[in-house]
Amino acid sequence: MRIGILGTGSVGTTLAGALAARGNEVVVGTRDPAGTMARTEPGPMGNPPFPAWQAEHPEVRLGTFAEAAEHGEVVINASNGAASLEVLKLAGAEHLEGKILVDVSNPLEFSGGVLSLWVANTDSLAERIQRAFPGAKVVKTLNTMNAQVMVDPGRVAGGEHHVFVSGDDPQARTRVAGLLRDWFGWRHVLDLGDLTSARGAEMILPLWIRVMGSLGTAEFNFRIVTGAAPAADPT
Amino acid sequence: MRIGILGTGSVGTTLAGALAARGNEVVVGTRDPAGTMARTEPGPMGNPPFPAWQAEHPEVRLGTFAEAAEHGEVVINASNGAASLEVLKLAGAEHLEGKILVDVSNPLEFSGGVLSLWVANTDSLAERIQRAFPGAKVVKTLNTMNAQVMVDPGRVAGGEHHVFVSGDDPQARTRVAGLLRDWFGWRHVLDLGDLTSARGAEMILPLWIRVMGSLGTAEFNFRIVTGAAPAADPT
Numbered sequence: 115m116r117i118g119i120l121g122t123g124s125v126g127t128t129l130a131g132a133l134a135a136r137g138n139e140v141v142v143g144t145r146d147p148a149g150t151m152a153r154t155e156p157g158p159m160g161n162p163p164f165p166a167w168q169a170e171h172p173e174v175r176l177g178t179f180a181e182a183a184e185h186g187e188v189v190i191n192a193s194n195g196a197a198s199l200e201v202l203k204l205a206g207a208e209h210l211e212g213k214i215l216v217d218v219s220n221p222l223e224f225s226g227g228v229l230s231l232w233v234a235n236t237d238s239l240a241e242r243i244q245r246a247f248p249g250a251k252v253v254k255t256l257n258t259m260n261a262q263v264m265v266d267p268g269r270v271a272g273g274e275h276h277v278f279v280s281g282d283d284p285q286a287r288t289r290v291a292g293l294l295r296d297w298f299g300w301r302h303v304l305d306l307g308d309l310t311s312a313r314g315a316e317m318i319l320p321l322w323i324r325v326m327g328s329l330g331t332a333e334f335n336f337r338i339v340t341g342a343a344p345a346a347d348p349t
Numbered sequence: 350m351r352i353g354i355l356g357t358g359s360v361g362t363t364l365a366g367a368l369a370a371r372g373n374e375v376v377v378g379t380r381d382p383a384g385t386m387a388r389t390e391p392g393p394m395g396n397p398p399f400p401a402w403q404a405e406h407p408e409v410r411l412g413t414f415a416e417a418a419e420h421g422e423v424v425i426n427a428s429n430g431a432a433s434l435e436v437l438k439l440a441g442a443e444h445l446e447g448k449i450l451v452d453v454s455n456p457l458e459f460s461g462g463v464l465s466l467w468v469a470n471t472d473s474l475a476e477r478i479q480r481a482f483p484g485a486k487v488v489k490t491l492n493t494m495n496a497q498v499m500v501d502p503g504r505v506a507g508g509e510h511h512v513f514v515s516g517d518d519p520q521a522r523t524r525v526a527g528l529l530r531d532w533f534g535w536r537h538v539l540d541l542g543d544l545t546s547a548r549g550a551e552m553i554l555p556l557w558i559r560v561m562g563s564l565g566t567a568e569f570n571f572r573i574v575t576g577a578a579p580a581a582d583p584t
Binding site: 228230231234235236269270271272274275278280304305306307310311313314315317318319320321322323324325327328329331333334335336337338339340341342 | 463465466469470471504505506507509510513515539540541542545546548549550552553554555556557558559560562563564566568569570571572573574575576577
């Protein structure tokens with residue numbers, strides 16, 4: 115499958131590597147490919163500079179945001195939330211038209227050491243993206259866990275935990291749920307409904323970061339448990 | 350133990366019944382005890398009118414907010430979030446001074462069928478309460494699940510799921526964690542740290558309500574899973 119990924123940070127490269135390893139044709143988009151290939155400093159999450167990463171993933175092509183979006187049958191927004199609307203504009207509405215746009219970004223903001231969201235509660239980044247690109251089928255997912263867990267849910271608790279999907283197009287949600295299973299082995303995909311539910315998915319981030327602080331690791335996830343028996347599971 | 354509970358709704362009565370059944374001396378506070386005892390209509394959650402409930406729980410006393418707060422060694426705010434600051438004012442700062450104030454309320458607001466919070470992201474209801482009552486030791490907890498699950502975590506997945514505590518006083522957080530274990534059998538209490546973490550705990554509500562909608566039941570909870578093995582648990 116042809117997949118365009120917008121963003122060369124730790125989330126974008128982690129998704130790109132995992133999707134290419136599964137035989138997909140992946141183009142990663144960036145603002146300035148020459149500039150990205152000239153990077154020598156590690157990223158803010160300690161991830162290697164893009165050229166070092168790409169040397170180990172020669173099957174992943176680098177292009178502009180527009181080239182990546184044009185290439186993809188499915189496009190994944192893995193850009194920094196603060197830049198996502200601009201990144202998608204550079205990608206081009208015409209390259210998103212009619213396509214599923216998987217949005218994994220979060221509108222994170224740190225001030226005084228405390229995480230907040232720059233859009234929340236009565237709106238969400240996913241809804242803003244959908245309003246700005248009405249021809250795309252935005253599906254919010256994978257934004258509620260660490261990048262390593264996104265692409266390999268089995269590394270935490272044997273995969274017995276949940277990922278959410280939100281989107282206004284029911285068929286697109288179902289399609290993405292299937293892709294999450296096929297691509298990464300997600301066993302528990304919970305369909306939250308229309309894109310207003312992305313507010314809830316994005317608003318879990320302030321809790322997520324405090325749980326990370328308490329546990330001392332980002333290698334965790336939320337599992338929804340129901341029923342009386344310990345092993346019960348809703349999906 | 351003497352416990353004062355503010356609020357006669359489904360959360361307040363569920364907590365009161367469970368705590369009295371464990372041998373605690375419980376006073377439930379309301380604005381106008383005579384008016385509460387004259388109620389004949391069920392509550393908004395389908396819970397019985399207070400007099401019908403109390404007939405089955407004669408050991409629970411009803412009083413004013415001030416009487417309940419004065420009675421309690423620990424005071425629990427189980428009032429509607431929209432009314433909580435006023436309820437606590439009626440309870441009286443002098444009756445909260447130096448005491449643990451367990452805050453289980455949520456700043457919920459429904460408009461157009463979608464849940465939002467009237468304080469969120471850069472502040473929380475718990476922090477507002479703490480600022481208004483600096484002599485109380487506010488601990489946010491139990492606000493992330495259905496009332497039946499609060500008092501009987503074992504009814505869901507054998508109790509293998511989490512409750513959070515947030516508060517500026519570390520000893521108060523530890524004390525409340527112990528009370529949650531002793532009172533209701535909570536096995537997994539995750540200490541999130543200072544009261545700014547209550548933002549995260551309150552901000553899970555918009556996700557909670559969508560998960561409830563997807564599952565078709567309020568009898569669920571979030572479990573934090575870590576580690577590689579399916580049964581791994583952090584606490």
